Amino acid sequence: MASLALHPPTAASSYNDHDQDQGKAALPPPTHNSNVVVFEQTIDVEEDVADFFNARFNSREDLANIKSVLQKQAAIGDELNHKLEESKKRTAQALKTAQNVSKASLDSLQNLESSALDLEEQMEHSEAFASGKNNKRDQRSLIEELSDLQSRVQALQDAKRYILIISRTQQLIAETRGLLESSTSKALVPYGSLAELSRSVKATLGGNNTKLEAFLTASVDSLLQELKASLAKKFQASLDAIGWPKPIPDGFALSEQQQDDFEGAFKELLLLQEPTFGPLDRSDNKPYPPLLAIEQMAAPLILRFRYHFDGKRPTNRLDKPEWYLTHILELIKDHSPFLQNFVQGIVQNTEYREYDAKNDFTRLLLGAVERKIRNSVPDMLSSPEILSHAIHETLRFDKTLRDSELYIPPGQTSEWQGTVQVYLNNRAWLKTWLRAEKEFSVARYNQIMDDEDAWQPAYESLGEKDLIIPTKSAEKLMDHLGIVTERYRPLTVLEHRTFLLDVQLDILIAYHRHIRGLVDQYESMTYSFVRVMPGAVSAEELASMGVEGLRNLCQWLFSVEYVSSILKDWSEDIFFLELYKEISERTQKVVNPIHSENEDSEAEDEPEKKLDENGTIFDESVRGFTQLSKRIQDLIIRNVTKEVFSNMKPYVSLASWPQIEFSTVDSLQPHSPAQQDPYLSSFQESSDDVSPELYQPLNILTHSFEFLATTLPTKHFTNLYRQISIEMQDYLWQRVMMKNSFSELGGLQFTRDIRIGLWGAGRRWIKKPENYHRKLRDACILLSLQSAKANSPPPLTFDQDPLSRQQQEQQPLYAKRTLAQIMAVLFDEDLTPDVVRAKLEEIGVMHLGLTEARDVIRRRVECWR
Numbered sequence: 001m002a003s004l005a006l007h008p009p010t011a012a013s014s015y016n017d018h019d020q021d022q023g024k025a026a027l028p029p030p031t032h033n034s035n036v037v038v039f040e041q042t043i044d045v046e047e048d049v050a051d052f053f054n055a056r057f058n059s060r061e062d063l064a065n066i067k068s069v070l071q072k073q074a075a076i077g078d079e080l081n082h083k084l085e086e087s088k089k090r091t092a093q094a095l096k097t098a099q100n101v102s103k104a105s106l107d108s109l110q111n112l113e114s115s116a117l118d119l120e121e122q123m124e125h126s127e128a129f130a131s132g133k134n135n136k137r138d139q140r141s142l143i144e145e146l147s148d149l150q151s152r153v154q155a156l157q158d159a160k161r162y163i164l165i166i167s168r169t170q171q172l173i174a175e176t177r178g179l180l181e182s183s184t185s186k187a188l189v190p191y192g193s194l195a196e197l198s199r200s201v202k203a204t205l206g207g208n209n210t211k212l213e214a215f216l217t218a219s220v221d222s223l224l225q226e227l228k229a230s231l232a233k234k235f236q237a238s239l240d241a242i243g244w245p246k247p248i249p250d251g252f253a254l255s256e257q258q259q260d261d262f263e264g265a266f267k268e269l270l271l272l273q274e275p276t277f278g279p280l281d282r283s284d285n286k287p288y289p290p291l292l293a294i295e296q297m298a299a300p301l302i303l304r305f306r307y308h309f310d311g312k313r314p315t316n317r318l319d320k321p322e323w324y325l326t327h328i329l330e331l332i333k334d335h336s337p338f339l340q341n342f343v344q345g346i347v348q349n350t351e352y353r354e355y356d357a358k359n360d361f362t363r364l365l366l367g368a369v370e371r372k373i374r375n376s377v378p379d380m381l382s383s384p385e386i387l388s389h390a391i392h393e394t395l396r397f398d399k400t401l402r403d404s405e406l407y408i409p410p411g412q413t414s415e416w417q418g419t420v421q422v423y424l425n426n427r428a429w430l431k432t433w434l435r436a437e438k439e440f441s442v443a444r445y446n447q448i449m450d451d452e453d454a455w456q457p458a459y460e461s462l463g464e465k466d467l468i469i470p471t472k473s474a475e476k477l478m479d480h481l482g483i484v485t486e487r488y489r490p491l492t493v494l495e496h497r498t499f500l501l502d503v504q505l506d507i508l509i510a511y512h513r514h515i516r517g518l519v520d521q522y523e524s525m526t527y528s529f530v531r532v533m534p535g536a537v538s539a540e541e542l543a544s545m546g547v548e549g550l551r552n553l554c555q556w557l558f559s560v561e562y563v564s565s566i567l568k569d570w571s572e573d574i575f576f577l578e579l580y581k582e583i584s585e586r587t588q589k590v591v592n593p594i595h596s597e598n599e600d601s602e603a604e605d606e607p608e609k610k611l612d613e614n615g616t617i618f619d620e621s622v623r624g625f626t627q628l629s630k631r632i633q634d635l636i637i638r639n640v641t642k643e644v645f646s647n648m649k650p651y652v653s654l655a656s657w658p659q660i661e662f663s664t665v666d667s668l669q670p671h672s673p674a675q676q677d678p679y680l681s682s683f684q685e686s687s688d689d690v691s692p693e694l695y696q697p698l699n700i701l702t703h704s705f706e707f708l709a710t711t712l713p714t715k716h717f718t719n720l721y722r723q724i725s726i727e728m729q730d731y732l733w734q735r736v737m738m739k740n741s742f743s744e745l746g747g748l749q750f751t752r753d754i755r756i757g758l759w760g761a762g763r764r765w766i767k768k769p770e771n772y773h774r775k776l777r778d779a780c781i782l783l784s785l786q787s788a789k790a791n792s793p794p795p796l797t798f799d800q801d802p803l804s805r806q807q808q809e810q811q812p813l814y815a816k817r818t819l820a821q822i823m824a825v826l827f828d829e830d831l832t833p834d835v836v837r838a839k840l841e842e843i844g845v846m847h848l849g850l851t852e853a854r855d856v857i858r859r860r861v862e863c864w865r
Contacts, residue, residue: 162212165201169194169219176223180230184268188275191227195220195275228272232296235265245300247334251342263346269293270350282354288411291352291360294343298364301331305368310375318379321390324372325397328365332405335361355410362401363409366419373422377429384436387423391433392487394420399490417492424496434499441484441503445510448476455555466713470562471555477511478566489575494582501579501617508621511563515556516628522552523635526642546700547707549639554711557632561716564625571616580617636720640704641727644697651693652735657746658861690757691749701728702761709765721762725772728758737779741861744819747783754780774847781844782856785819817843819862826854827865 057063175190198216205213238261239245242254251259269292274280277289308315309324317323336358343357373394380387398418401407408416424430448454454473461469470478481504488500526549570576690698709717732754742750754776762769770777825831825839833850840846840853848856857863 165197165212166215168197169216172197173219173223177226180227184227184231184271187227188271191220191223191275194223224272224275228269228276228292231265231269231272232292235269235293235296238262238265239297244297245304245335248338248342251338266293266343266346267350269296270352273352280352280354282411284411285413286411287363287409288352288355288360290364291347291355291357294357294360295364298361301365302368305365305372309372318376318383319386319389321376322393324369325393328369329397329400329405331365332358332362336405358405359407360410362405362407369419370422373419377423377426381429381432384432384439387429387433388436388440391420391423394418394423395487395490402490415492418490420491421493424491424493430496434502437484437499438503438506441480441507442510444480445477445507448473448480449511449514451476455552455559457558466715468558468561468565468713471559473511474559474562477507478563481507482566485570485575494579497579498583505621508563508567511559512624512628515559518552518556519628519632519635522549526635526639546639546643547703550636550704550707551711553632553636553639554708557629557636557712557716560625560629560632564622564629567618567622567625571618571622576617580615583617633716633720633723636708637723637727640701640708640724641731643704644701644728645731647700648694648697648731648735651691651697652739654691654693654736655740657750658741658743660743660746660749690753694753694757698757698761701758705762705765717765721766721769722772725762725769729773729776732758732776733779737783737856737859740859742783742859743861744784744787747780747785747860751780751784775852778845778848778853779856782822782848782853783859785817785822785857785860787819787860787862819857819860823857823863823865826850826857 056069057066172190172194176187176194179187179190194216198213198220201216202213238258242248242258242262248254254262273289273292276292280288305324305327307313308327310316315323339358339361347353347355347357373390376390377387380390395418398416398420401418402416423433451472455471457469458472458475459469484503485500488497491497491500705721708720712720736750754773755770758776759769759773762772766772822839822843825836828836831839836850840848845853854865858865
């Protein structure tokens, strides 16, 4: 049999045949036949087998290997079949790919054909437009069409950029999530890129595409929340491991693993601090944002706080704000050791070393307190007393935080205003509170003044003569104002601090006005009626005179002096000094109605004055009470002198001064040698009688002095004694000395009345009362000069030594002159005033002028000049 060589078809023929077969229906499988058709060629199988056997089996011995040959050929056949199947698969795939390419080419060709037709149509339209001809399309200018094309191109470019941005966003989110498990710091890199991309897009678009901006913002926020949730979960695991939120007395007592886990999770959470709140601004005075780790530590405590004090539990009582405030203080105290000793050390090793862990923790707890206050106040407005109590407790709470816990929000350099500002920053709440406080103060004032013992001494004298014993009303009033001061001392805002002044000044005004009204009534009752009808004295006036009148005046004086002294002390208090400085810096004027309401004040007519830089907050108030004190003291002087002068009329009416002759010289002559200072001569008790007409006035004066000396401090009594002495001196000078003439013994009698009577009345309390009547003392020396008559007491010579050694040590030595000698000196026109004054000083006349000395010497009947 002849052999047939098989030639493989070319690729082109194969593809063509395949394409032709694709267009025909599938053919049925061929029937079994000895002839096989391959690629349109017929193969004779029998002839081929015969050729194979002829070539391999030439002899009978070769037939023994037929089995192995058959097996080998079977294996070759299997391999060829396998290759055939693979070839069919590759061929099918290649045909499919070629078909797709062919289809795409066909579509592209169709599109090109369509584009060519469109372009041809546009060219025709352009030619028609250029030639002015109209076509069936809408007439639009070329500029409009170009603008539309540009808009489309821009829209396509924008869409491309948006797709790229969204793609980049998804890529960064995926990178962040992938790195979070391995390294938080590495995960923040793609997150930071995403945040920067968001900021860049917002800056570029400027709000022109809010949907894209919203998408980026939501993506950044969502990713940040994922990061925070992951790290917070890790940090919470470390907190649970150490038993938080139970107090931890010593963080270093924890196991090393617990410390490391806590510190690592704490620091990792701080890595999200800047992404959450932005870069830390250290240049401003605003508080720093809270640390995320501290915020998570405070969260369970805040939740517990709300459970106890925001719900319907018995611990949530409107009238007991001190309960939740005390709870917060206890939390701070319990957790301070762990925060200060352990957590603070971790914070110091981060970039947030400016933070105080304890203060940051406290600030977060105070947020719960402020929320509680805001929710509670609306229910308190109907009960002002509860609102006032809550504000008072809050002020105490703030003061404790400042003084004991040294609290100030992290990053804040100015003074912390306190949680009380939640109340005070709301105008309606503030007005309600101020109204309640003023009403309470007024009610307390009325209660004090309605007390029957309001003007009684607050306590018995302790033997200190220099201390003012206040009345009960004055002491209670200033105690109340002191309580108000201490209660609201923690206020930090000027507008709120001035409320304190309003409350205090209102009460001080009322008290000042009340005492002034009593003084006006006393003065009107005591003096007005007498001036209209001299000599007539009513029963009420009698009750206001003498010791009873002095007692009322002293009670008012004590009240005024005590209030004034307390205000002076307050003026030096650092709180009021700072308040005054703050007011003066704002060039405000502290209006003081107390001073302006005085009868002598002309404040209403004066232009408004600025505050004195060196003044104090209560200067005007002190001045008002001081003026009232002076007025009361003047009334005390007038009370004493008026009654004394009223009973001195018989003494003033005496006309016997010039008729007293020397028949009574023995009763006036001293038994011991005369003293060089004659008005100080010592007489025997039998001859130490003053004029009978002076007994009653001196008795009244002595009783008045006794009451004042035992009632008033020494300083006040001495001042009143001085003023009364001046009044008495002027009265006797004008009503007795200058209206009468005196014989020598008449002058001696007047001198004895003054020395024994007037000065004796005060010698019990004043060491040298004559020093308060110096002009009267000098006048008595001149009136009692010896006239050198035959029956007058003999004059002393300069070499006499009439005084005992003890008296010489106590008193200066004065020369003795007669009336004629002194007259010769006083009326000698050739002598200079200095010489005359020196001669007068020789006899002890120190304080009278030359004119006054001549007027006094002329009162002697012997004087002819």
